[in-house]
Amino acid sequence: MQKQETMEEKIRRINELYHKSQKEGLSAAEKEEQAALRQDYINSVRANLRAQLNNINIQNEDGSITNLGQEHAQKGSGHAQ
Secondary structure: OOOOOOHHHHHHHHHHHHHHHHHOOOOHHHHHHHHHHHHHHHHHHHHHHHHHHHOOEEEOOOOOEEEHHHHHHHHOOOOOO
C-alpha cells in the first residue's frame, strides 16, 4: 500500500517534473503523473477556497447578514467541478 503524500510533497514533485521537462523531457508515465498531481493540486486549492468562502459573512446595508457560501450555493456556479 502506498503512503498518502502531503500537499508539500506533491508540490515538490510537480516542480521536479517541471524542471525535468525543461531539461530533458518527460516519459509518458511522467507526463501522466504530472497531470494527475497538477489536477490534485488544483482540486485542493478550490476546496480550500470554498471552505474559506463558506465561512465569510457580509453585512448588507440593511443590516442583514449574507453568508457567501450559502449565497453561492443558491445561485449555482454553472461550472463543472
